[in-house]
Amino acid sequence: MPDLGFSQYQKLSQEQTLSPQIIRALNLLQTPSLDLEREISEELAKNPLLELSDDGRSPFADRLPENPETARAKPAEEGAETGDDSALRRDDWRERDDYSPRIWTREDDERRAHLFNSLVEKDSLYDVLDEQIGLADVDAGTREALRAIAERLDEKGFLEVPVETIAAETGVPTAIVEHALAIFQSFDPPGIGARNLRELFQIQLKREGREDSLAFRIINEAYELFLGRKFAVVADRFGVSDSALREAIEEISRINRVPAKDFIADDNREILPDLSFYFNKETGAWAVKSNFDYVPKLRISREYKQMLATGRIPEKERAYFTEKLRDGKSLINALEERCKTVEKIGKVLLEIQEDFLEKGPTALRPLTMAEVASRIEMHETTVSRAVANKYAETPWGMWELRKFFTASIPTHSGGSMSNAGVREVLKEILAEESPASPLSDEKIVDELAARGIRVARRTVAKYRGILNIPPAHLRRKF
Numbered sequence: 001m002p003d004l005g006f007s008q009y010q011k012l013s014q015e016q017t018l019s020p021q022i023i024r025a026l027n028l029l030q031t032p033s034l035d036l037e038r039e040i041s042e043e044l045a046k047n048p049l050l051e052l053s054d055d056g057r058s059p060f061a062d063r064l065p066e067n068p069e070t071a072r073a074k075p076a077e078e079g080a081e082t083g084d085d086s087a088l089r090r091d092d093w094r095e096r097d098d099y100s101p102r103i104w105t106r107e108d109d110e111r112r113a114h115l116f117n118s119l120v121e122k123d124s125l126y127d128v129l130d131e132q133i134g135l136a137d138v139d140a141g142t143r144e145a146l147r148a149i150a151e152r153l154d155e156k157g158f159l160e161v162p163v164e165t166i167a168a169e170t171g172v173p174t175a176i177v178e179h180a181l182a183i184f185q186s187f188d189p190p191g192i193g194a195r196n197l198r199e200l201f202q203i204q205l206k207r208e209g210r211e212d213s214l215a216f217r218i219i220n221e222a223y224e225l226f227l228g229r230k231f232a233v234v235a236d237r238f239g240v241s242d243s244a245l246r247e248a249i250e251e252i253s254r255i256n257r258v259p260a261k262d263f264i265a266d267d268n269r270e271i272l273p274d275l276s277f278y279f280n281k282e283t284g285a286w287a288v289k290s291n292f293d294y295v296p297k298l299r300i301s302r303e304y305k306q307m308l309a310t311g312r313i314p315e316k317e318r319a320y321f322t323e324k325l326r327d328g329k330s331l332i333n334a335l336e337e338r339c340k341t342v343e344k345i346g347k348v349l350l351e352i353q354e355d356f357l358e359k360g361p362t363a364l365r366p367l368t369m370a371e372v373a374s375r376i377e378m379h380e381t382t383v384s385r386a387v388a389n390k391y392a393e394t395p396w397g398m399w400e401l402r403k404f405f406t407a408s409i410p411t412h413s414g415g416s417m418s419n420a421g422v423r424e425v426l427k428e429i430l431a432e433e434s435p436a437s438p439l440s441d442e443k444i445v446d447e448l449a450a451r452g453i454r455v456a457r458r459t460v461a462k463y464r465g466i467l468n469i470p471p472a473h474l475r476r477k478f
Helices: 020-029 033-046 106-117 125-135 140-151 163-170 174-184 197-207 214-221 223-227 231-238 242-253 302-309 315-352 354-359 369-376 380-387 419-431 441-450 457-466
Strands: 050-052 275-280 285-290 298-300 391-394 397-400 408-410 416-418
Touching (some): 020 315, 033 315, 140 174, 163 174, 214 223, 214 231, 223 231, 285 315, 298 315, 302 315, 315 354, 315 380, 369 380, 416 419, 419 457, 441 457
Antiparallel strands (some): 050 298, 391 397
């Protein structure tokens, strides 16, 4: 009989945990510009040591020591102002009869924060997926592949990049990426990670336990006939009545075609560009500048800093204020890192995508986040967060930063072209077609080949779907 007794053993493993400061910095990094001011306003309301700067200096100029207790031993130089807590000159702190700052208590903090306790912040798509990835029972390689898939979704929630490309960019074997994609497609929202509309239908019907339904059979076995609206042929193929076919088609029509619909930003929303690309006439070259005027300028309250440094805070409140001082400094540093990271990315984009600035979207170069991450010596996920929900002003209009990152399509000349550039060429080809005789996908493949671009017919169909362009028979106009 086998031994069913219990035993104990030790296991060594390495795990990386993120500090609250790093988590805050990462969250601020991906916060849209218009939401940033609101978040900072909430922090101002909750932290009595934070205040808006009114002297026009950089919000990051007030450098603070880690421990206010050590600040007392560092006398300031005469006539100089430093970031030290004890660096305030004697005449900067005047004892006045008409002003005496009230000691802020924990009760005040709780009352002031009560307003914000009931606010529900809508998570981003990346946050929702990241949480599900963290809960998945998978090994490290599969988890890395899951995160890579999440970072390469388009705004609608489709995976536009081939599995082989993700494998090549991450170094994770293709088989593991395929396995990870199957897991990823089980996440919410339903249909996330689908590679095309057909796979989206299949995923959602499976999620509803409809694999044996006529609707699933139509998508799985007669999709081209369904797209071509050859319903009589479909009915004959499956031997079903017209009413049964209509019910199946209605079931398909109710399926959500945009997995990330609830996370797509309102197109009518005002956009504040973080970067501006422009041609500098003085230097005769393209340049980039950052636009961070919308970032509120913050500093730590000098009065409270001085009270901490001189021991005027009651001992029972010292731990509370020290924590608020640390939180305030963390926020200021996080804002500084946010701006610096976006600036670094902007400089790399300027260097790599100069042809785009000069010639337009068709000249967009293939570019991965891993390449940019390597150049600025940061992690790929940091770049992904930094470009999320941010825009750049370009000669070709407002451009989402994520659109600068595209996979490559091989050309006949042995070079490559970005898939975004291929889509622009596709739009040009279809804009020139005859309305009475629109081009089939096969003909489009030939037209692209004539321009030196090699793509498969299914790729053309996929790009049409992304551009919301119907098939040829639906484009025909008499």
